[in-house]
Structure formats: structure tokens, C-alpha cells
Amino acid sequence: MRKQIIVGNWKMFKTNSQAVEFVKNVDSQLGSNENLIAGIAAPAVMLSDMTKVAKNLVVAAENCYFEKEGAFTGEISIPMLQDINVSYVVIGHSERRDIFGETDEMINAKVKALLAANMTPILCCGESLEIYEAGTTMDHVKKQLSDDLNGVSAEDMTKVVIAYEPIWAIGTGKVATPEIAQEVCKGIRDHIASLYSQDVADQVLIQYGGSVKPDNIKDILGQSDIDGALVGGASLVEESYLGLVK
Numbered sequence: 001m002r003k004q005i006i007v008g009n010w011k012m013f014k015t016n017s018q019a020v021e022f023v024k025n026v027d028s029q030l031g032s033n034e035n036l037i038a039g040i041a042a043p044a045v046m047l048s049d050m051t052k053v054a055k056n057l058v059v060a061a062e063n064c065y066f067e068k069e070g071a072f073t074g075e076i077s078i079p080m081l082q083d084i085n086v087s088y089v090v091i092g093h094s095e096r097r098d099i100f101g102e103t104d105e106m107i108n109a110k111v112k113a114l115l116a117a118n119m120t121p122i123l124c125c126g127e128s129l130e131i132y133e134a135g136t137t138m139d140h141v142k143k144q145l146s147d148d149l150n151g152v153s154a155e156d157m158t159k160v161v162i163a164y165e166p167i168w169a170i171g172t173g174k175v176a177t178p179e180i181a182q183e184v185c186k187g188i189r190d191h192i193a194s195l196y197s198q199d200v201a202d203q204v205l206i207q208y209g210g211s212v213k214p215d216n217i218k219d220i221l222g223q224s225d226i227d228g229a230l231v232g233g234a235s236l237v238e239e240s241y242l243g244l245v246k
């Protein structure tokens, strides 16, 4: 049985004090559940204080760099994250790819660096509206995953979380129907099976992301190949976050 993993993606919202307040309030109402990983990915500046108050919540980074240290102004390294007890990192979000020009090559280097450090990448993939309308979603997502996972061993692959996020559904209010989300997530699992093995594919956690809200999450999580959600807007308000994970 695979666990469920529901992670909020705060993007560039909230201040440090708001983040700490949120974690204190939400964490105390969560309780521990060994079948659920409930997390929040937040801007790097607030992660340290968040980890100090989180007991049940997993605190994740929204990005990292693949080099350990060096002249990379503005970047955050994996050892910096480890030092503040952060072990999950969102990698290759469509906003990083589209706005900040991250390539599959860079994303692949980040995934491998995280795995080498025994950390968990939440690897995002997904298609634009144009690709969706052209009917080539699966080709696009398979190519992204093949490139992003290049050189990742079978053992390490079981530790990667995949987040399928159709770009046309992110922050737009347009949610892919549970059937569309399931079809692509199954296609992703089949692709992992072809790259590795069915046994590996059966262990990988696959999230759906794109306008997930408390009132639609149940139908999405009811799909057999969807093990959780990556949630932007609806993770920013305490009550709504609790509505997603409870």
C-alpha cells in the first residue's frame, strides 16, 4: 500500500512570522498519521523557523541548486537545507521552468544531487494548454521524465515523488477531471515501469496538481494511480489546508 502525500506549494507568498503562525496552528490540529505525508513547500527564508515548530508537518523547499557550494549568487544548496532539517524539495515546477528558464538538464542534476544526499525530490512535470489541445500530453510528459530521471538508479527511483501538474490547470481554477488526471498519472506509472520495472513503478508516489481544493480533492485522490496532491492557492489559508489533509 502506497502512502498519500499532500503538499502545499506557497510559491512567493507569506512572511516568516505568518508562516510560523500557520505551522503552529495547523500542526497542532493535524495529529500524526503514518499513512499520510502532509507537507508545505515554502520560500527558503522561512524554512528554518518552520521546521522548529513543525511536529507532524513536513517542511519542504520550493527549489535548490545542485552544487554543494560556490559562486552561485542567490542560490540555496542542499547542505544548507539539510542543516535546517529540510528533506523534501520541489524540483522543476512549471514556474521555475517557464519563468526562470530551468532546463531538463538542470532539473536532472538537481534530482540526482538530492538523491545522493538522501533527500526526496518532488519532481514536477506537465504540459501546456497548447500541448494538451494537440493531444500530445503523454509524449511531452514521458520526454520530461526520461530526461529528468536520466541516470537515476532503480533503488533511488522509489524515493522520487512525481507531481503531474498540467500547466493549464495551475492557478487557473480549471481542474483536470479526475479521469484525465488518472489517465496521465497511470501513463506516468507505466512509463516508470518501462524505464525501470513494474515493482519500482508500483512504489513511486504520484501526485496531481492544478487547482486542487478541499471540495475536489476527494475525487482526485479516489483515482488508483494518484497518491496525493501538490496544491498552490488552496494551501495558503489554514482552514483550507486542513480541509485538504483531513
Ligand code: PEP
Pocket: 009, 011, 165, 169, 170, 171, 172, 173, 209, 210, 211, 212, 230, 231, 232, 233, 234
Ligand atoms: C502549484 O502551485 O503547484 C499549483 C498546483 O497551484 P494551484 O493549486 O493554485 O493551481
